Amino acid sequence: MPDRILPPEVTEHIRALLTDAGVTANQDLVARILATGVGLGLDGTDRLDLKITSAALTEMRAAFRLFAPYRDVPKVTIFGSARTRPDDALYRAAVDVAAALAARGWFVVTGAGPGIMQAAAEGAGPERSLGVSIRLPFEEKPNALVAEAGRVVAMKYFFTRKLMLVKESRGFVCVPGGFGTLDEMFELLTLQQTGKADPTPIVLLDAPGGTFWAAFRRYVDDHLIPAGVISPDDLDRALVTDSVTAAADEITGFWRNYDSLRWVGKRLVLRLRAEPTDAELESLNERFAHLVTKGRIERTGPLKPEVADDDRIDLPRIIMHYDQSRVGELFHLIRAINEFGSAPPASPPDPHA
Incomplete structure (x- = not known):
């Protein structure tokens, strides 16, 4: 079905509405958003699809508002399992790397849940933590550190949450985890590999002596590279380490010059x-x-x-x-x-x- 072009008078009504509402900055882009909404109505879009669109825009607006006051502060996103317990060495590694980066002036962004996300928020402290949580029937609520500071936004959809966990940050630390952590790590690598995101530092951080990411590197070397499905240097863009100091240096050093x-x-x-x-x-x-x-x-x-x-x-x-x-x-x-x-x-x- 070809796009339906809005009549000029409708476009003028949209611009007049924005002016009356006091929208002056970037009025052309806001008008385009409203025009797209009208177009969805004219297309006879299914109600469920409209609900998805409406909820996604609402969530994105809430997230943009959360991050807006901290636009001039460098941010690092720390990914990891919600199931990691406080007595695990990985938990301590996440605490320590978050603390090290916060001490260097960075904000730490997490998924606002338990496990590694809680650890990173603890390390950074509530004054340097931002959270983007996901509403799931079987997961805990956002951890208290970000919730009490009011620096958290809850998302219904994974795709809007992942956008905000990546969009604002200029560095990423992945601590061993399950499907969700691996999904986030692979998306980071894909965005970098394809040039869909500007180059940023990526660290795959393990506990001292840990083998999780070393085993992943061996899998890449033994299977993906020989199969020709990635380039031989594709994983070189990520630092695999079990050193908190090396991890923090990699994040900040990327921006040295x-x-x-x-x-x-x-x-x-x-x-x-x-x-x-x-x-x-x-x-x-x-x-x-x-x-x-x-x-x-x-x-x-x-x-x-x-x-x-x-x-x-x-x-x-x-x-x-x-x-x-x-x-x-x-x-x-x-x-x-x-x-x-x-x-x-x-x-x-x-x-x-």
Whole structure:
């Protein structure tokens, strides 16, 4: 069925409604949301489908409101099993890594449940914890730490919950768990591999001497890579470790010199905290020529679209014609950039700035 185009007078009524309601910022996008709702009605959409749409938008609005006051604070999401008990070494590992990152100025985001989620909230403390819980008939309510602080939002659908657990964070720690934890971990890796999400650090953290993630790596090496279903370096983007210090360093170190990226047409712009020297730029061109489709990696000032959007224009940057079919390899380039000489202490950029 082709899309039904709304009559111009309906579009004008929507814009007038928004103006009367006091909506001025991003009125075009809000109008598009309302127009889509009208379109659903005109399509004769099934009532259950409309309920799903309505609930998803309601949940997303509640989550956006929860995160909005903390947009300028770097966040790390910690995934793990709801069944892990407080006397388990994994529980202590989650407490400790959350505490270490909170001490470095990060907020910790969890699924707001028991087990590893409770441990991470304990480590970060209520003042640095945010929770996105799921309503299930057989699970406990959101843990008291985030609930009492009022920093939790409850979701009906897993897909809206997973969006908010990933969207706002600039680092991820996965502690061993069951189907849910593995689902979240695989989605993170898939988003990075396909370039559907900007590069971010991922840590697979085990208890001291633990073998859970080491066994997963062996499975990847013995089965997935030989089968040709993933690239040989796809898991290299994630750090497998049983060290809390190494985990925290991986999360924060990813942002040591690299700041952010932007595509302008077919050109990739990487914004940095410190400008590369001539020798460092030459090293990048030698090591990553296979990722460049035309020309060389060069320094540049802010491009016109960046200036128009006031998008990190104070930072030095490099530019290249990057092979977009190899976007999953960007993490190699970013790690090389972070090896450059002195760079100021870093925290990831506000994605909404």
